[in-house]
Amino acid sequence: MAPALVALDDVALDDPAVDTQQLATRGSGFWRRLMGLSVRPILLAAVLGMLYLWVQAQTLDSIERRVLNPHRIRIDLWDHVQLSLIATALTIVIAVPVGILLTRPFARWIKPIGLGLGNFGQAIPSIGLIVLLALWLGIGFWTAVIGLVVYATLPILRNTIVGLDGVDPALKEAARGMGMSRLAVLGRVELPLAVPVILAGVRTALVLTVATATLATFIDAGGLGGGLVAGIKLNRPALSLTFGVLAAVLALFADWVGGIAEEVLRPRGL
């Protein structure tokens, strides 16, 4: 048996007290965060309930009834969710690989350019961006998706770069030193360690997309913006209020889902 190599008093060095304490605090932190996360859906449900009661209490005219009915709301909501999810997924597929490329040694010199483009995308007023795209590509769902992707690229791109750059160089060198190829270092060390930061970027992008997707209605791409704008145009505040609250609740819900994803996908041991 090997233990002969080690003095018995090594056990004292192990200091189990410290370890269990560490484990305990991490555990409770995890549950505290989950608790925090569980408050959100309850609040959102309460808001929706209040909205429902309030709408029920109103006497709606024919115009309002045409927009404010379950069927129409379901369609708008579904369009909105679809737009946001597809746009966010596309943004991830584009921004993460670009972020990876920009952090490779050979591409460091273009990093400022890449980040600049991302900044540019976000700096254009979103409504202007979407309208401009529509003039160029025509109106419709995919034009709205493209606009949203341009708009949401920056947070994911930036966080991918920050996350990868933030990986301890000593770890990367240890990985190289033990004979991992560059690709293996990326896949097994850099990306897993950057996951929390990248996910934070994805969460930001998702919320941004859900909020911005209200503008899709201007180029006939559907979504909750329709009812909101109709309320303004037809001077029916009840419509604007209802759809505005729905859009806000959806954005907050998306943020909550993002928070859950961060908790679940964060590599253990960090």
Next chain:
Amino acid sequence: MPDTALDSRISSEPTTSDSATSLAPAAVPAGTGGATIQLLDVTKSYPGQVAPAVDHITLEIAAGEIVVLVGPSGCGKTTTMKMINRLIEPTSGQILIGGTDVLKLDADEHRRNVGYVIQQTGLFPHMRIAENIGLVPRMLGWSKRRTADRVEELLEVVGLPPGEYARRYPRELSGGQQQRVGVARALAADPPVMLMDEPFGATDPITRDRLQNEFLRLQREMGKTIVFVTHDFDEALKMGDRIAVLGPQSVIAQFDTPEAILAAPANDYVSSFIGSGGQLKRLGLMPLRDADLRPVPARKDLSQITIDASLHDALDLMLESGQDKVLVAADESGEGEVFGSIRLDDLMAAIADDSADDPSDDPTAKLDPSAGS
């Protein structure tokens, strides 16, 4: 004092023994012994820097030997070491391991066959301990089964019971434990050559001492060829079979056994590195076991010291007890066999003798220094 127990067990191993398996046969990690390392006229110039970081170093390291590179910060120790596993590519020169020119090998393949331990441990925080240790074997194509067995074996060897530690994450270990895992990981695929860059630098003195002892103990069984970097001369004395004292740009000021360097520093630079107490440090390197003991005197009131201690320890005990001689025995308790006695004069003589001698005749020298540069 369990610590002393550990130390005495370690030092009770004859230094020269190559069959040091009596204590823990099962713990002997499969032995690929060592391989020679030769740096031939190796230079590294970083782009944009006028002076090379490493200037034409030639260093030959025998198989199974620990060579310590010691020198002030920025002198090029790390650069010299990293050229051996090609984390840094030399600007010119040749590097041979076991006679093979490593600059011609595939760099990744080459690195898998060279153990590498760094001060920051470099453990991957998102991988469990077992996964960290098993990385290189898996890359080398070992089966899951074989890797798992090896990981367990190594965790035992470094004193971390696998049942308790294999499934932990690095952050759930103390600093000293992480260093051990770092060593285990470097040993995983049983590489003939190990590079260690201040591997115990980030630990407190007590833990460091313990890690050093454990590692020396392991090394006696493994016989790896080891390049060990430190800027702590005392660590160099303890760990090195030979020490290369490096000046700026990795120029070798002296390359010799610890005993020889202490007895005859090549120049003022080396002396300044040894610092004060050089003669005391020499006594520390001389085991009582190798000393000529006098017969046991009639006096019964003498203090007693274990034969596993050094002449330095004997001197310390003389000063402490106020007597100019001490008894040398199997242990300190007064019950074990008494081998003889040693006097203050003998210590003086040992120092004087040793300086007069050619260092290579020094009975305590572990390796023939004439093999060096």
